[in-house]
Amino acid sequence: ATTLPRAFNAYIEGLGTLWKDDPDTLRVEVSKREKTEEAIALFESAVAIDPAYALAHGALGEALVESYEPPDDQLRLPRAAAAALASSLDGRLASPHFTMGRIHRLRHEYDEARVELNLALEIDPLHLPARCELALLGVDLDDTESAESVYLEAIGLREKHWWCYYKLAIFYHDTGRDSQAIEWLTRASEVAPDNPDMYSALGVI
Numbered sequence: 001a002t003t004l005p006r007a008f009n010a011y012i013e014g015l016g017t018l019w020k021d022d023p024d025t026l027r028v029e030v031s032k033r034e035k036t037e038e039a040i041a042l043f044e045s046a047v048a049i050d051p052a053y054a055l056a057h058g059a060l061g062e063a064l065v066e067s068y069e070p071p072d073d074q075l076r077l078p079r080a081a082a083a084a085l086a087s088s089l090d091g092r093l094a095s096p097h098f099t100m101g102r103i104h105r106l107r108h109e110y111d112e113a114r115v116e117l118n119l120a121l122e123i124d125p126l127h128l129p130a131r132c133e134l135a136l137l138g139v140d141l142d143d144t145e146s147a148e149s150v151y152l153e154a155i156g157l158r159e160k161h162w163w164c165y166y167k168l169a170i171f172y173h174d175t176g177r178d179s180q181a182i183e184w185l186t187r188a189s190e191v192a193p194d195n196p197d198m199y200s201a202l203g204v205i
Contacts, residue, residue: 007050011059014042018063036067047086058087058095065102077103094124101130105137113137128154132167144175162192173205181205 002008018039043060047053061083068076081103088096101116114137120130131154138147151168158164165188172181182205189195 001055002046002050002053004050004053007046007053007056010042010046010049011053011056014039014046014056014059014063017042018059018066033067036063039063040067047083051086052089054087054090054093055095056087057083058093058099061087061099062095065099065106068106070106077106092123094120094127094130097123098127098130098133101133105133105140108140110137110141126157128158128161128164131157135167135171139171139174147171160191162188162195165191169205178205 002011017035040060040063043056043063046056047060050056061080064076064080064083067073068080080099084096084099084103087093087099097116097120101113101120104110104113104116114134117130117134117137120127121134124130131150135147135150135154138144138150148168148171151164151171155161155164155168165184169181169184169188172178172184185205
C-alpha cells in the first residue's frame, strides 16, 4: 500500500488502462500494445512517487512481461525482473513470483519457472494467470497431459469463470482436438453469453 495519493492514483489509472476486468473483478485480458505502454508509464510514475510501493512495482513487472515481443525487447525482461524484485519485498504478493515465472519460461528456464509459479499459487491459490502459465509450461515441455490437468483444475476452482473454459478450448484447438475445443467454447459461451470473444473463436474453429 501507499500513503501518497498521487502514487495510488497513478497505480489505479494504470490498472484501468492495462486490464479489462471480468464481473468478478479478476484481471484476465490485456489491452492492445499502445495501452500497455501507457500503463507502464503510469506504473513507473507511481513507483517514482513512492519507491516502496510494492503493488505498483508488481503491476509494472507484469505489464513489462505482457508487452515483451522477442527478439527486439531485450531490455524489457531485465526491467520486469527488477520490478518483480522490488515488489517481492512484500511477501504477501503473488505477483512477483508470477512475473518471474513468466520471465524464466520465456528464457526456457523451465525448472525455475515452475518453482516461481508454484510459489505464486501458494500465496494465492486462485491466481488463474499463474495456473495458465503452468499449463503453458507443460505445453513447452511436450507434456500436454499435465497442461490439460492444470486447465481442468483451474475450472474446478472457478466453475463460473469463462476465461478458464476459453483457455482450455484454445489449448484443445492448438493440440488438434477441435471437437473438444468447440465443446469447451460452447460451455464458455453459456457461462458468459454476452462475451463476443466466444463466438469469434467458435467461428475460427
